Structures are given as structure tokens and as C-alpha cells.
Amino acid sequence: PRSFRIVLLPGDGIGPEVVDQAVRVLEAVSAASSDFELKLESHDFGGCAIDSHGEPLPPSTLKACQEADAILMGSIGGPKWGVNAKVRPESGLLAIRKALGLYANIRPANLASESLLEYSPLRPEVARGVNIIVVRELIGGAYFGTRKEQGVEPDVDTAWDTMIYSVSEVERITRVAAQIALNANPPLEIHSIDKANVLASSRLWRKVVTETLTKEYPQLKLHHQLVDSAAMFITSNPRKLNGVILTENLFGDILSDQTSVIPGSLGLLPSASLAGAPSTPSTDFKPTPGIYEPIHGSAPDIAGKGIANPIGTILSAAMLLRYSLGLDKSAKAIERAVQKVLDAPEIGGLGLRTADLGGKVTTKEIGDKIVEVL
Amino acid sequence: PRSFRIVLLPGDGIGPEVVDQAVRVLEAVSAASSDFELKLESHDFGGCAIDSHGEPLPPSTLKACQEADAILMGSIGGPKWGVNAKVRPESGLLAIRKALGLYANIRPANLASESLLEYSPLRPEVARGVNIIVVRELIGGAYFGTRKEQGVEPDVDTAWDTMIYSVSEVERITRVAAQIALNANPPLEIHSIDKANVLASSRLWRKVVTETLTKEYPQLKLHHQLVDSAAMFITSNPRKLNGVILTENLFGDILSDQTSVIPGSLGLLPSASLAGAPSTPSTDFKPTPGIYEPIHGSAPDIAGKGIANPIGTILSAAMLLRYSLGLDKSAKAIERAVQKVLDAPEIGGLGLRTADLGGKVTTKEIGDKIVEVL
Ligand SMILES: CC(C)[C@H](C(=O)O)[C@@H](O)C(=O)O
Ligand SMILES: CC(C)[C@H](C(=O)O)[C@@H](O)C(=O)O
Numbered sequence: 001p002r003s004f005r006i007v008l009l010p011g012d013g014i015g016p017e018v019v020d021q022a023v024r025v026l027e028a029v030s031a032a033s034s035d036f037e038l039k040l041e042s043h044d045f046g047g048c049a050i051d052s053h054g055e056p057l058p059p060s061t062l063k064a065c066q067e068a069d070a071i072l073m074g075s076i077g078g079p080k081w082g083v084n085a086k087v088r089p090e091s092g093l094l095a096i097r098k099a100l101g102l103y104a105n106i107r108p109a110n111l112a113s114e115s116l117l118e119y120s121p122l123r124p125e126v127a128r129g130v131n132i133i134v135v136r137e138l139i140g141g142a143y144f145g146t147r148k149e150q151g152v153e154p155d156v157d158t159a160w161d162t163m164i165y166s167v168s169e170v171e172r173i174t175r176v177a178a179q180i181a182l183n184a185n186p187p188l189e190i191h192s193i194d195k196a197n198v199l200a201s202s203r204l205w206r207k208v209v210t211e212t213l214t215k216e217y218p219q220l221k222l223h224h225q226l227v228d229s230a231a232m233f234i235t236s237n238p239r240k241l242n243g244v245i246l247t248e249n250l251f252g253d254i255l256s257d258q259t260s261v262i263p264g265s266l267g268l269l270p271s272a273s274l275a276g277a278p279s280t281p282s283t284d285f286k287p288t289p290g291i292y293e294p295i296h297g298s299a300p301d302i303a304g305k306g307i308a309n310p311i312g313t314i315l316s317a318a319m320l321l322r323y324s325l326g327l328d329k330s331a332k333a334i335e336r337a338v339q340k341v342l343d344a345p346e347i348g349g350l351g352l353r354t355a356d357l358g359g360k361v362t363t364k365e366i367g368d369k370i371v372e373v374l
Numbered sequence: 375p376r377s378f379r380i381v382l383l384p385g386d387g388i389g390p391e392v393v394d395q396a397v398r399v400l401e402a403v404s405a406a407s408s409d410f411e412l413k414l415e416s417h418d419f420g421g422c423a424i425d426s427h428g429e430p431l432p433p434s435t436l437k438a439c440q441e442a443d444a445i446l447m448g449s450i451g452g453p454k455w456g457v458n459a460k461v462r463p464e465s466g467l468l469a470i471r472k473a474l475g476l477y478a479n480i481r482p483a484n485l486a487s488e489s490l491l492e493y494s495p496l497r498p499e500v501a502r503g504v505n506i507i508v509v510r511e512l513i514g515g516a517y518f519g520t521r522k523e524q525g526v527e528p529d530v531d532t533a534w535d536t537m538i539y540s541v542s543e544v545e546r547i548t549r550v551a552a553q554i555a556l557n558a559n560p561p562l563e564i565h566s567i568d569k570a571n572v573l574a575s576s577r578l579w580r581k582v583v584t585e586t587l588t589k590e591y592p593q594l595k596l597h598h599q600l601v602d603s604a605a606m607f608i609t610s611n612p613r614k615l616n617g618v619i620l621t622e623n624l625f626g627d628i629l630s631d632q633t634s635v636i637p638g639s640l641g642l643l644p645s646a647s648l649a650g651a652p653s654t655p656s657t658d659f660k661p662t663p664g665i666y667e668p669i670h671g672s673a674p675d676i677a678g679k680g681i682a683n684p685i686g687t688i689l690s691a692a693m694l695l696r697y698s699l700g701l702d703k704s705a706k707a708i709e710r711a712v713q714k715v716l717d718a719p720e721i722g723g724l725g726l727r728t729a730d731l732g733g734k735v736t737t738k739e740i741g742d743k744i745v746e747v748l
Contacts, residue, residue, distance in 0.1 A: 094572070120497075121496055121500045122496060123494075142537060142572070143572055145534065147574040148574060150541070150574070150581065155540075157541040158540045158541075158578070159575045159577065159578035160519065160536050161536070161537045161573045161575050162536055162537075163535045164532055164533070165532065165533060165534075167531045167532075195624070195627075196457075197462075198516070198517055199521070200522060200523045200533040200534060200535050201521075201533045201534055201535050203533065204524040204532070204533035207524065227628055228628055228630075229631065231605070231628045231632040232631045232635050235495055235496075235609045235632060236495045236635040237495070250569070251628075253601070253602045254601055254625075256602075257603065257605050258606065258608075258609060261610040262609075
């Protein structure tokens with residue numbers, strides 16, 4: 001059997017608890033197949049690494065990540081390493097993204113089960129059928145451009161950041177969006193978001209997205225939307241943006257978080273941060289290295305209580321199997337098991353609900369059931 | 375009686391129709407008072423000015439605006455002056471903001487009437503009681519920083535914009551937010567939004583907001599929120615941000631539009647763009663020059679049909695009376711009349727609804743009724 005090396009970065013707060021359940025699920029799918037085996041190893045990252053190594057991303061952790069086939073992360077941060085701390089967990093996050101070249105952040109937001117509609121802050125008729133995958137450029141733009149802090153000469157009373165994009169940075173993220181769109185049947189439409197009526201970097205963005213898709217993926221449908229009107233639609237009529245939302249780093253940070261509240265609990269949603277474009281069903285599989293993690297934070301208030309929702313992490317593990325290991329069947333099996341656990345009993349599901357969805361089911365019980373269904 | 379000079383910029387699309395009704399309302403309140411009179415004059419601005427003068431902001435329009443006590447605008451733009459046009463109406467908007475020094479954009483978002491709850495895309499229990507005033511910095515940040523287009527040397531393959539803020543720019547917008555907060559009784563809480571965990575300009579923003587409020591307005595409550603989590607809360611639990619949202623230009627563009635969909639129709643919401651901090655009830659009135667306009671666009675699809683909702687423009691006229699002319703009583707009278715027209719008949723209102731709210735009442739009928747109630 002093929003052997004894959006998976007690095008686990010459980011992190012802080014509820015991170016270790018939710019990663020534990022995802023590990024059980026990964027072990028269940030690998031036990032069910034004689035095609036592959038998974039070698040799992042845990043490393044310190046985030047606040048716990050600040051405590052143990054004095055820095056959020058110790059060299060030993062980075063090295064393990066660079067050698068791994070894929071990385072599964074929990075969540076990082078907490079009041080212990082708060083705003084006024086000298087070293088902060090988030091700086092490790094930005095550093096690992098840059099060091100591994102993870103330029104593509106993929107965040108699907110859909111209702112894993114129709115029976116979750118009642119948890120959405122949107123009216124059911126507005127939230128029903130929302131199926132958006134946000135593809136966010138992750139290592140460019142204002143996050144990594146030149147900046148100047150207040151207090152630095154010559155203009156001690158100003159501070160600035162540079163939103164900068166190059167043609168090649170926009171080309172490669174456009175290809176990721178296109179490949180994701182082609183993974184669906186029929187292919188998804190692409191909604192590219194920018195502020196081209198004001199920003200030079202957005203005008204470059206719009207031009208390069210248009211040219212790359214026209215030349216390389218003429219079969220895909222492309223729409224352009226200004227970031228302010230996208231922010232309106234995501235709340236007022238999100239189905240209008242069904243498909244792939246393709247956008248730059250800072251807009252993606254804002255819009256992906258806005259989109260993620262539609263399904264009603266952050267605990268349900270996975271993410272992938274990739275160093276390449278995923279393969280499509282019609283191409284030979286080429287592994288894409290990446291970090292997979294739930295979108296929720298470390299939730300220090302409920303850490304250690306065993307009540308966190310592990311589904312976001314379990315669905316992240318499914319994305320890991322799909323994009324980094326090429327095990328699409330196992331990924332689908334996990335996604336089906338999750339849906340069964342969430343679906344209402346009336347339609348043959350188990351209707352299990354953790355505390356974030358007003359229920360009493362524990363983290364481990366969700367893991368148990370998903371393993372059982374698998 | 376004191377005499378005020380008001381410049382009207384009806385603009386394009388439905389702009390002229392909605393401004394007409396606001397003018398009738400302004401004339402009704404001035405006829406009802408012997409304290410003041412209004413001298414109204416119309417000027418070309420936007421697409422219609424491109425047609426008549428070759429530019430969206432002709433010098434004669436700018437001069438009239440500079441000499442006016444206040445400016446009431448309709449809406450600008452349309453397919454005729456679209457993305458590929460050489461001169462675009464929006465450039466006039468950015469130019470007039472800068473030329474008049476309108477650094478403070480004020481956008482209240484609340485349900486003018488409880489009976490509008492059913493039009494919100496949010497569940498009634500989520501939308502109920504939302505009362506947010508967005509105070510957006512309007513002539514700084516990435517909108518007006520140095521930029522470089524793609525194709526320009528030395529790096530023809532990159533484009534960039536600079537998000538830049540100075541201490542004094544942040545101080546003055548903070549004072550506007552504080553004065554707005556003090557106009558309510560009890561004073562509103564202030565939610566300052568930034569991305570201080572990544573951006574240098576946001577770190578300056580957070581520091582200056584904190585220092586200015588602590589020193590000059592110690593009685594006000596201040597919260598800091600990252601822009602991504604603010605985008606979550608505005609949809610999932612907007613009451614958490616009740617009060618004043620204080621933010622920089624680009625974040626304000628996105629978040630004010632996101633917030634504006636909560637009341638269910640853009641046609642209901644007013645805005646003010648001011649060149650100074652408004653007076654508070656406890657200080658002597660000092661007029662603040664400004665442009666007042668509804669937040670909706672020019673809606674070319676319904677232009678000329680007489681069915682646009684004029685309430686956003688009429689409420690903008692109320693803000694004009696309050697901030698630029700010091701006629702708070704007349705402003706309140708208009709706001710009460712609007713509420714009466716919108717309130718359900720069961721609670722003594724007229725329950726009138728234009729097409730944007732699924733009704734059949736015309737633009738002029740809304741104007742008629744508001745004038746009648748006044
Ligand atoms: C923690 C922060 C630096 C980070 C970001 O802004 O990218 C986070 O918000 C995210 O979206 O992963
Ligand atoms: C038209 C555009 C330049 C403008 C802006 O981004 O400021 C608009 O979106 C607004 O918010 O008034």
C-alpha cells in the first residue's frame with residue numbers, strides 16, 4: 001500500500017479535541033482500504049509552541065510540515081497569547097502560509113444538511129440552496145506588501161500598507177478557482193470580486209482573471225462583482241453568488257467570514273490552504289500539498305469540556321484526502337457519513353447536534369457515530 | 375428669516391424623481407416655519423454632466439457646491455457611462471468628496487418601522503432592534519494613496535495601491551463618531567473596526583482611536599473588532615454592533631453596504647458625507663457642510679416609471695436639516711412623518727409600500743402622504 005505522512009498541528013483551545021476525532025475518522029477510512037496507509041505525527045504550533053519553544057512556528061515543526069504529504073490543523077490562539085503579547089500565535093499562521101507557499105485558501109460554505117436551515121441567521125428561503133466555495137489568494141496583497149509603521153521615519157505620523165499583485169500571482173490563483181469549478185458537474189460559475197472602480201491592484205486583478213479564464217478555460221462562465229456589492233449579495237441573496245467566489249487576500253478574509261455564518265455554525269465548516277491547483281476528475285491526479293483546518297477559532301471558553309463540534313475538522317480531513325492524497329472516494333465516504341449524522345431522523349439521518357447547534361451530543365459521540373456509519 | 379442656499383444634484387436614473395419628492399418635503403417644512411427659508415438650485419453632476427459638459431463634475435457645479443450651505447444629491451451612473459467609458463460618473467463622486475473635504479460618511483441602518491421586519495433577509499429575531507450608524511472615513515486610505523497601474527515602469531507586471539493614514543486623519547474621523555454617539559441619549563457605544571493583527575495602517579488606526587476617545591471623550595464606551603469578525607457579526611448577530619461602527623474608507627465601503635441590506639430595501643436608507651464633526655445637543659450649533667444622498671444607485675431599469683422609493687432621499691433631506699442647517703426639530707418632524715407612512719395600519723400608520731417593498735404606491739404618492747402628514 002502507498003504510505004502517506006500526515007502532520008497534525010492540534011494547536012490550542014479546542015484544537016486537540018477536534019483533531020482527535022478527525023484522526024479517528026482518518027484511521028477508520030485507511031483501515032477500510034488496503035490501498036494506502038497513513039503515518040500520523042503531531043507537532044507543536046501556535047500558542048502551545050510559544051510556551052514550549054518560545055515561538056509559534058518552531059523550526060522542527062516547519063521541517064516536518066515541509067516533508068509531509070499533508071497537514072491537518074486544529075485551531076490556534078487564546079487569551080494567554082493576547083493582543084499585547086510580544087510573540088503571537090497568528091504570526092506563526094502567516095509565516096507557515098508563506099513558507100509553504102500556500103497561495104490558495106478554499107472555503108466551501110453550504111448546508112451540509114437541509115435540516116441545518118433552521119440554524120442560519122438568514123431566512124430559510126434566503127439560505128436554502130446556498131452553495132459557495134470561496135477561493136481566496138492567501139500570500140499576496142496587503143498582507144505581504146511593503147509596510148511602514150507609525151513612529152518610523154521620515155513621516156512618523158503616518159502608517160501604510162501596500163496592496164500589491166503581480167500578473168503571475170493572479171494567474172495561478174485563477175487556475176485554482178478554475179480547477180475547483182471543473183471539479184463539479186456541471187462546472188461552477190466563477191464570481192471574481194474586486195474594487196476595480198478605485199484600486200489599481202483590482203484593475204490588474206480583473207484583467208488577468210479575465211484573460212486567464214478566456215484563454216485557458218473558455219468553457220467556464222465568469223462574472224465580475226465589486227466587493228461592496230458582493231457584501232450586499234452574500235447576505236441579501238447569496239444564491240446569486242453560487243459557484244466559486246474568487247478574490248484577493250484582504251477581500252477574501254472579509255467575504256469568506258461573512259459567507260461562513262450562513263450555515264448557522266462555524267463548527268461545521270472546513271478549509272484547505274493549498275500550494276497548487278487541485279487536479280480535476282479529467283486529469284491525472286497530482287498531489288497538492290496543503291494545510292487543512294476547520295474555520296472556527298480555538299474557543300477557549302469551551303476548551304477541555306469535550307463539547308466542541310468536530311465536524312469542521314472531519315470535513316477538513318476529507319478535503320485533505322481529496323486534494324493532497326488523491327483519495328476522492330474516501331473523501332466522499334466521509335462527507336456522506338457526516339451528512340447522515342446531521343440529517344433529520346425523518347429522512348433517515350441521526351439528527352445529532354453538538355452544543356453550537358443547541359444540542360447535547362459530545363465531541364466524541366459525533367466521532368463515534370461517523371466512524372460507525374463509515 | 376435665515377436663508378439657506380441648497381444645491382440639488384439630481385443626477386441620473388431615478389435620481390431626479392426621488393430628489394423631486396425630497397424637495398417637496400423640504401418646501402413643506404420651510405413653509406411651516408417663519409424661522410428660515412430655503413433657496414434651492416439644481417446643477418448637473420454625474421452622467422448627465424458628462425453629456426452636457428463632458429465631465430462628471432463641471433467647474434460651475436463644484437463652485438455652486440462650494441458656496442452652498444448644503445447639497446442634496448440623487449444618484450449617479452448608468453449603463454450609458456459604463457465600465458469601458460473614458461470618463462465615468464464615479465470619478466466625479468470621488469473628486470467632489472475630495473474637493474469639499476468630505477471626510478466623514480454617515481450611514482444609519484435601522485428599521486424605520488417595526489413593520490418592515492418582514493422584508494429583511496435576516497430572520498426577524500436577528501434583525502429586530504438593529505440600530506447601527508456606520509461612520510466611514512471617506513477621503514483617505516487606499517482610495518487616495520499613491521498607486522501604480524499595471525504596465526507602468528519599472529515593474530510592468532505589478533500594480534499596487536497604498537493604504538495610508540495619518541494621525542490627524544484618524545483623530546478627526548474619531549471625533550465625528552464621538553459626536554454622533556453623543557447625539558443619542560444615552561450615548562451610543564463605539565465599535566472601531568480594523569485589521570490590526572496584520573496591517574500597519576490599522577495599528578495606527580487602533581492606537582489613535584483609543585487615545586482620542588480616552589482623552590477627549592472618556593464617557594464613551596469603545597470596542598475594537600477585527601474586520602473579518604465584524605463581517606460575521608453584521609450578518610449573524612448585528613445587534614452586537616449596535617451603536618456607531620467607526621472604520622476606514624475601504625472597510626467602511628464593504629461593511630456599510632453589508633449593513634444596509636438588513637432593513638430589507640436600500641430605498642429606505644439615507645446618508646450624509648460631512649466636512650466636519652456635527653454639533654451635539656449640549657454644544658452651540660455649528661453648521662457642517664455636506665452632501666446628503668440616498669444610498670441606492672441610479673436603478674436605470676425603473677428610471678422614469680415613477681415607482682422608485684423616495685424615502686432614502688427624504689430621510690437624507692432630514693439629515694441635511696439636522697447637520698448642515700441646525701434645524702433638528704424639522705428633521706425629527708420628517709422622520710416621524712416617514713415612520714407614520716411606513717408603520718402598519720394596526721398601529722396607526724398608513725403602511726404604504728413602493729415596488730421595492732412589494733407594493734404599488736408610486737414615488738409621488740409617498741411624497742404626497744409625507745407632505746400631508748407634515
Ligand atoms: C489570524 C489572521 C491573521 C488570519 C487572516 O487574516 O488571514 C485569519 O483571519 C484567517 O482568515 O485565517
Ligand atoms: C462608486 C464608488 C467609487 C463608491 C465608493 O467606493 O466609495 C461607492 O461604492 C460608495 O460607497 O459611495
